Amino acid sequence: MWTNEENKPPEGAKYGVTAPISESGPKPIDNEKTLELETVLNNYDNLETEEELNHRMEILARLNDMVNEWVIELAISQNMPEEIAASVGGRITTFGSYRLGVHSKGSDIDALCIAPRHVTRADYFTSFFEKLKDCSEVKELRKVEEAFVPLIRMNFDGIEIDLLFAQLLLSHIPEELDLRDDSLLRNLDPKCVRSLNGCRVTDEIINVVPNVDTFRLALRAIKLWAKRHGIYSNILGYLGGVSWAMLVARTCQLYPNAVAATIIQKFFFVYSQWKWPTPVLLKKSSNPNLNFPVWNPQYSASDRSHLMPIITPAYPQQNSTYNVSKATLSIMKEEFIQGMQLVEEIMIGRRDWTVLFQKPVFFAKYKHFIMLLASSHTNEEHLRWTGLLEAKIRHLVAILERNMFIETVHVNPSIFKLRQDFFKVETADGIHFEELPNSLWFIGLKFGPISYGSINLTREIQKFTDEVMKHANNINMYQETMKIEAKYVKRKNLGDYISNEIIDEDKKGFAGIPMSVKNGATELLRRNGTTPPSSNSSVVSVSSNGNSYSNAVPVNSTRRVTVVNAAIPVSSGGSSSGSNSNSSSPESNSRSEPSTRSAPSPPVSECSPKSESSSPRAESSSSKRPSDSPDEVAVRPPTRRRLNGYIVRSPPVVEEEIVEFIDLTEDEVTFVSSS
Template sequence: MKQPTKTNPKHYGITSPISMNLPEESELEQTQKLVQALKPFGVFEEDLELHRRFLVLAKLNTLVKEWIQEISRSKNIPTSLIDNIGGKICTFGSYRLGVHTKGADIDALCVAPCHVNRTDFFTTFYEMLKEQEEVKDLRAVEEAFVPAIKLCFDGIEIDILFARLALQIIPENLDLQKDSLLRNMDIQCIRSLNGCRVTDEILHLVPNIENFRLALSTIKLWAKRRNIYSNVLGFLGGVSWAMLVARTCQLYPNAPASTLVHKFFLVFSMWKWPVPVFLKQPVDCNLNLPVWDPRVTPSDRNHLMPIITPSYPQQNSTYNVSMSTRNVMVEEFKQGLVIMDEILQNKEDWSKLFEAPNFFQKYKHYIVLLASAPTEKQHLEWVGLVESKIRVLVGNLERNEFITLAHVNTQSFPGPKEDNKTPEFSTMWVIGVEFRNMEGSELLKVDLTNDIQSFTDTVYRQAASSKMNESEMKIAVMHVKRKRLQQLLPHLDLTKGLHAVKESMVDLSLDSDNTISMPSCPSPHINSSTGTSSSSDSQGETNTSGSTPSAAECLSDSTNPSGSSPRAHKRPGSPIHDENTKKHKYQEHSNANDDSVDVPMDKETNTPVLSSTCSASSQCSTGTSSSSDSQVETDTSESTHSAAACQSESKSSSPPRARKRSGSPLDEENAKKHKNQERRKVRTERRIRWWKPKEEECSVRFSEEDRQGLGGVEELLDDWETTAEVIRETARKVVE
């Protein structure tokens, strides 16, 4: 093995390296052990399969050249130019980086001259592909953020994007890294071209490509095993993980792969988010294209985990990250560091790093989301749309004042089968939920109606905008406790984790970052929320019929426009939330005709408990108790809460209120003062709950060591410090 020279003349990254140490013998041995540990997971593709991919790309490149020549003839291009007019296929993503796994798809870009337009690509080139015997599963996705043609060519899945350059001839040795190529290009072509530019730039910015590839393959496998590899669900995609590993390589340019993996966890478990990650100094090419800059663009300041692409126009590749997903990833970084310390001390094997978590034993409460459609084709489109909007549901749950974490599992599961003759295709996602401990609360009412309704409205609006007229596609949302998950996921051993059942359930081919949200059909709105109670050691779950619902019944047809309850217009926790709504949330329901059931909270733990089915016919607010981890009684009746029913609820658990006596001005004045005091108290508590974390999070100053180690841009760091100081001072004043 060739040893790198100690003097590294080229400077990588925006800061100087942390360490230039050459690898020791023990580190090289650990790297060999790492390679052996990766082989059982199918990380490395065999030479025969690599050659097959090369042949497929060569055939596709030939088809592109022939197609461009035909288009040129039809548009009266001089014959002398047609033979040399060019056109080519370029790869990007995991295949271009050299870290694709067995069975992974290929991301490709069709580069065409100026007289070939996007309409030609989706018509004549599409028809040419349809005539090829090797092509199967051909479909065009023109409405996507990055339009593409998706196909399976000789057994290999390929996503082809299109970019038209402002050139009359496309030479074979064309360098796509030239910023001048972006002139006079439309925004869709710039987005398509950006994939190739970012991938090539990453390879140019790492000191040792082989070490980078091995370290990146390790981190990608680890992220997939830990269920934090998904750009569309709010975690990180392939390009984002590649940039984090590339930054680690810049800080430790001579380190072997095993050491780079350890340093990766060390650096990013200590990273002070939202300090951005840069691979190079941002460059302005004066092309008036939007770039990521929180000093100019206010929305960029809301990004929680910015990782900035190195090519112009610089963009944040992690804009989907939410507070919950960031917290989950940071905890995984810290746990990965602990495991790596043990591995390097020879206390553990590398297989320990790739152990899958037991997601279904981690939380007490889960929200299950089911998307179903009558045909397989409709189901494929519907699932793509619903999955692309799950992060909206996570964001809604995060904004609920009683929820501290909403952790979505990146793996989806087949939905439960219904006992009817009509075939139905369904997919299910599971979200783990943590509730806030409410000290001093005898009773906690958690209303998720607005959170879930907002999510379903978003999905159906997107479906309607796609002009789909199918009405059989449905969404069902329900809350379950941990013990009930086995009914919904009978094929999994929930006590041992997902991957202990079937290793092949981990899709190692999820390497594409071009997640395309497919359009779907609108469907009647559903009103989904939760109404639950929890009693100590209670057995089973009850509904109005007195029988225990099956998993299929719990997630059955929830589209019932006529039975839908009225939509709520105010979100819990909103400053404009009226006093009556607050009372409904905290008061104990004792009316015998009311469908929701409330149980007092355990004073020792104060942990909210929540469970329900979420259907169109039941609008529910959640009464929860933190008594022993028991089965949950779930009300699935078709009755809905009315304003009169809520007004008639018992107020035994509410604080004493001043009573108004007719004809007594003094009592009226006292009652009014008491009411105003209560309102001010509630508003103050809500403001403190919101601002207190801001005071702690924003108490940050960047030392010189931080600036060198984190590698932030000087001006950006100063700007972050100023913003953080303003927020911190505001929070301090509010809390005081």
């Protein structure tokens, strides 16, 4: 924080691609609120002690020594004279939150191993990996060679480290090396360029903000807010650390003389009104003619499909938010608006900063959930299995958000554990608990404003589980003991799977959000055109053996609703028969290759709704259900409907494996067993 002319940015300095919105300095109240913010952040016990900071530096120094030793050993093994080998160098440098100075207690370190030209990537994943194996301080060591940005992951004396590798075309690595120099990229392997990009982007962010101390304090607050509000996860389709850093950096550029409290206020003001997909840029793009692909929506259809582009400032410029989907963007927009209104109340003294960092409700917000359960037999096995599954969850979100019956898909980034009761085993010696490594994810669902319709999530869930199993087999990861299960769960049944303490704690978040803010956020969303469609919107049903047939149905008409419960355990290596999903082989960690998205298809045109009186609501629902006979299945006859001027025919649908029926005429969805 600065409160005097001493730390003020240079007069006339320009930051970013546009002129600032305001160059006003802080008022006394702004300085006061900034001091209060610092106090609140410190009270969250989010900062490391001096001892913990020194421990990190010691670990990085030891890792740096190991890299130097390894580079020298390789040089000597290649018949390089010892006196020359001793000077070729090789070192560790950091990037990300640690490099920015905003890492929190217990967070991991992103680091890069820089090696001279005689050291190859193959050497890194063989001889250096073995050297790490022999180190007693290194635990949970694993290599991820197939990732878009290959890396080695480890726990080094209690600190998680993600270590990337880059080979520079230099005979030796000097102590003072400016990685922002574009000429270092000339003729480099693309994987090395991507590895270097983390350091280059971090250095550029620090270089383009007017006041680094103000930026760091504001970023600490925004990172804490994003984590506690469940929108801090690049791998799940929210934003990762570098994206949040760039959003805060751009706000600092627009208000170069503001203090941290004002930056946070303006952060929510700017991004609650930002017209996505207008990109966020920190500096004008450079083109050193090195022929690496850069983000360019004018020429790339894939880049044009990105929903929330935040462009890295270092060449080659890339979109750091390619994982964002319609569902996750919608969640973040709502959070920006709620944050804006909360900070307004904080700045006028109605509330303090703690309200901004209260966890919002999740389980109390939704009535319907998809629960994903991953389990394994060993911790090492489970670490790899959950890493793969987590990388795939955003694909399930994308599948679900295309279902026209679903209004909201909200994935919770938190990983939960099954209740211990699940592992209770009764023997002659008494009751024992044989707990297996397991992880639970929950996806909250909100159905659209339909009074009666058909929803079947089986195909979506099956496509997802098939994709996970196929990828696990393709990379030779799958073991018979690895299992994945996807299951539909009602809110009232959550206690069957997770502890009641978690559910009770979630309920406390609801009281922390003022109703005035919630109502105001909803109203602003409505004005911005981001609210769900009105009750007169049309509905599209997707069905029948992998083919999609769109039937525009008036919302107020009465239809029998059939739902196959999305409970699909997968315990074998093969995909289920009949599945025709074409899964690519995307990433298995957060630095994965961006998937190519096609542009979203235009929405289905609305139908004229029938009046309330024409809806045969009084008709008995029991007369519409299939026979109770186990030898019979329900057959829906073919239909012909006019959609967008075309006649669309849907074939007869044999509704097999009917587990439950869903009645959407009530606010709480009611299931009736078909048995």
